[in-house]
Amino acid sequence: MREEKKNVATEKNENISAFEPQIIGIGILLAVLSAIICMQIIGKVGVTPNTSLIGAIFAMLLARIPLASMTKFRSLERQNLLQTIVSGAGFSAANCGFIAVGILYGIGKAEYIMPMAVGCIVGTGISVIVVGRLFDSKIFPAHGAWPSGVATASAIQAGDEGGKKGKRLIEGLALGVLGSYLKIPMAGIGIVFIANIFSMAGLGIGLILRGYSTAIFNGFDMGASNIPQGIMIGAGGVALIQSLFIIFKDKKKTADEEKADAGITVSAGSAKKTIFTSFGAYALGAVLTATVTGIMSGMDPAKMVVWVLWAAFSSTVAMMLVGMAAMHSGWFPAFAITTIFMTLGIFMGFEPLPLAVLTGYIGSSGPCFADMGYDLKTGWILRGKGGDRERELYGRKQQVIIEFIGVVIGILVVMFFALLFMKQDIMPPISKVFATAVSAGADTAILKELLVWAVPGAAIQIIFGNKMVGVLFATGLLLNNPTYGIAVLIAVVVRMIFGTKFMEVRDAGFIAGDGLFGFFSNVLKAFF
Incomplete structure (x- = not known):
């Protein structure tokens, strides 16, 4: 016990690098496995698992292998780095790469799969760097909800500490698995006790209105209309203006605002610079993508400029909107947001091939802010919630590095296996x-x-x-899951009456149990 405490104390003063041979070696192997599994799941089932949580399970299991060479992985930060590379490979392969190349295959342009995958590496890679620089700014604070990140951190901590926290997590896990088996959306219930109650109420109402629209509106099917997308355009546009106002406003701060800003590690000036720089980076990435796919030669110069600017603007906005939804609720309508920009691109007169490449490029940039935001939230909690600023900044930098490596691995796996999968009709339905x-x-x-x-x-x-x-109301309207909406609203009422204390740690267990049950049941469906 004394030796364990000494190890923990040593870890607190130790800067752990993403390039440690054991971390990078085992991480690459697990990343390849994660990418293949996530491709198989989205191709056969149409969904992706909670990659942040799945990465944590891999890391925790590795730490418990009774070999001397594995003892280093009892370190929570090393587990976090392993979890991050596994998560990065999983979401980039399924949500970014496979979906994008699937669009090209779907329009009969299989020869463009490799160039499109290169564009995905560029788009997703830019997003990884941007997310790393915006996380813990005033618009995306580390102390925000980021529910899946909280669940992942709680799972890793409870596995390490045991005691009352471990008992509560196991209770939550058990109920999460049981509830999921009974088709109860346990993750939604857990998220309500972590996230903002107003945004969750908006999400729940949106889910119910969409799911039961034919009954509520006398046979009118809201899902068959463009109402949800229109509401998201309006809400999302205002949300972006509000976010920009937060970082651009220059006024005397109140004592409460000063206190809130004290723990922020990314200044408003730095966030401003990152947002403007990201637009330029996405524009350069769009030019590169247009070049490698060959679509540049098929468009006149004016149309090409419009294509590049629209790709850059759409990628920047999609990333921001996905990040806002993910931070506040744990849900992120990445595909629906991509659909909005694709639809507007149609009205700009782009031909099918440039439009398909545009959609793939935008689609590769958005999901990153959700999955990576959760990974960074997990790391922030495990490193002491920003108590040691220097340690937090160093640890976050290592996470960004290893997430980037995971993203590249994930899309390389797509390059090797996508055509093989799609020839067997294993293809993301959204593609x-x-x-x-x-x-x-x-x-x-x-x-x-x-x-x-x-x-x-x-x-x-x-x-x-x-x-x-x-934004969350629009998110609910874009998703067809009324049962989830009912569960969310019931949980909102329970939270209003009883508060959140009785659900501490158990809420994370609900999310983790739901995620684990979904992962393993989807693996069985995908492979058997």
Whole structure:
């Protein structure tokens, strides 16, 4: 026991590098495995698991192998680095790379798979760097909810500490698995006790309105309309303006604001610079993607400039919106947001091939802020919640490095296996949806509908301010899961009556149990 305490104390003063031979060696092997599994799951089942949590399970199991060479992995920070590379490879392979190349395959352009994958490495790689520089700014604070990151950190800590916290986590895990088996959305219930209660209420209402729209609105199917996308355009546009106002405003701060800013490691000036730089980086990435895919030669110079600027703008905005939704609720409508920019791209007159490449490029940039945000939140908790600023900044830098390596590995796996999978009809369903939309062309009625419904979306977001109720309400409308909505609203009522104390750690267990059950059941469906 004394030796264990000494090891913990040593770890607190130790800077652990992402390039430690054991971390990078084992990390690469686990990353390849994670990428293949996540590709198989999204191709056969249409969903991806919580990659942050799955990475933690891999790391925790490794730490418990009774070999002298594995004792180093009892360090929570080493487990976090392993978890990060596994997560990075999983989400980049499934949510970024496989979906993007699937669009090209879906429109009959299989020869563009390799160039599109290169574009995905560029788009996702830029996002990794941008997320690393925006995390723990005023618009994306480390102390924000980031529910899946909290669940992952709680799982790692409880596995290490045991005691009351471990007991609570096991209780939550057991209930999470049991509830998921009974088709109860336990992750949604757990998230309510971690996230902002207003934003979760907005999400729940949106989910119910979408799921039961035919019953509520006398046979009208909201999912078949463009109302959800229109509301997201309005709410998302206002949310971006609100976020920019936060970092650009220059006024005398109150005592509470000074206190809140004291722990922030990314200044408003730095966040400003990162957002502007990210637009330029995405523009350069778009030029590179257009060059390697050959679409540049098929467009006149003016159309090419518009394509590049739209790709850069859409990638920047998609990343920000996904980050906001993920931070506040644990849900992120990355595919729906990509659909919005793809639809607007159709009205700009882009041909099917440039439009497919545009959609793939935008789609590769958005999901990163969710999954990576969760990974960074996990690391922030395990490193002491920013108590040691120098240690936090160093540890976060190592996470960004290893996440980047994981992303490259994930998309390289896509390069090797995507065509093989798709020839066996193992292909993300959303890729087929994108491919169909790209081939269908423009309809002016759609544009009108989007603009009309952007107005109430903007109004809701303005009324509730930075609680992101408008964005989360739109997120709920974009997802067809009414049962989840009911569970969320019931949990909101319970939280209002009883508070959150009785759910501490158990809430993370609910999320972890739900995630683990979903992962293993999806693996069984995908492979058997």
